Amino acid sequence: MERLEFGAALRQLREATAPATLGLPIGRRRTQGLRREELGVLAGMSADYVRRLEQGRSHPSAGVVNALARALRVGRADYERLCALAGYAAADGQVPTDLGPGATRLLERFTDTPMFVSDAAMNVVAMNSAFLALGHWELTGGPWDWNIAWRTFCDPVGGFKQSTADATDHEAILVARLRSAVLRYPADTSLAALVDEMRTRSRLFDTLWRTPRPVTVYESTGVFTDPDGDSVTLAGNLLAIPGDDLAALMLTAAPGSPDAAHLAEIVSGAGEPTIIKVGRSGPG
Known part of the structure; x- marks a missing residue:
């Protein structure tokens, strides 16, 4: 169940990410947001692995969760949610002060x-x-x-x-x-x-x-x-x-x-x- 929930959350974030915000060309697209191939390149993994994660057929390591979060440039709340769904504690770090x-x-x-x-x-x-x-x-x-x-x-x-x-x-x-x-x-x-x-x-x-x-x-x-x-x-x-x-x-x-x-x-x-x-x- 946790894998399915993590996969659904990851797919939702991928599809909600505008390519232009990551410096990617928009062009003609059949899918909403980022392609799996694009997320894979940004996060340093294959598109097939991204697909398996989204389908709940693979469990990510803490390093993979961090790489995906950095690639998608998600906010702290979404990052913590991904970590929780994957069964990890979010990185402690410092209190963020950037005016988003x-x-x-x-x-x-x-x-x-x-x-x-x-x-x-x-x-x-x-x-x-x-x-x-x-x-x-x-x-x-x-x-x-x-x-x-x-x-x-x-x-x-x-x-x-x-x-x-x-x-x-x-x-x-x-x-x-x-x-x-x-x-x-x-x-x-x-x-x-x-x-x-x-x-x-x-x-x-x-x-x-x-x-x-x-x-x-x-x-x-x-x-x-x-x-x-x-x-x-x-x-x-x-x-x-x-x-x-x-x-x-x-x-x-x-x-x-x-x-x-x-x-x-x-x-x-x-x-x-x-x-x-x-x-x-x-x-x-």
């Missing part, structure tokens, strides 16, 4: 919605100018200035406040995401150092790490206040971007509310919509 095309499109298309994209370790990777315009995120010069979990538990952002109920939901989400990241990327020393430091610095984080709360919603509300004292209440919704192991947080106001009108004013004053990539010490 899916995340870029979200930031480009929702220019009037404050949004940021974070990696699996909860580091902000990029944001749009609408998020930056909120003006609430002051920098302290620390090494984890742009880590959402660190700023929540160890170095709170002064311009962001939540009710007890919303803070409880937010904290549960952050701990659950970090625990999942540690399981997937046990070789990432930066992630391990972050978690160790947080457990040392925050009694609440250490308690939740040992006894995590269940995550019931992926939404919470907060009040964002800029340096001039102007505030707006926004709800944050977390959207997974599984192919690149990223997540986007979108901030919205209740339709027709004074907060929605205020948010529109804030965004309109931000100037030309842009995407800001973020580093450890601030926007770059």
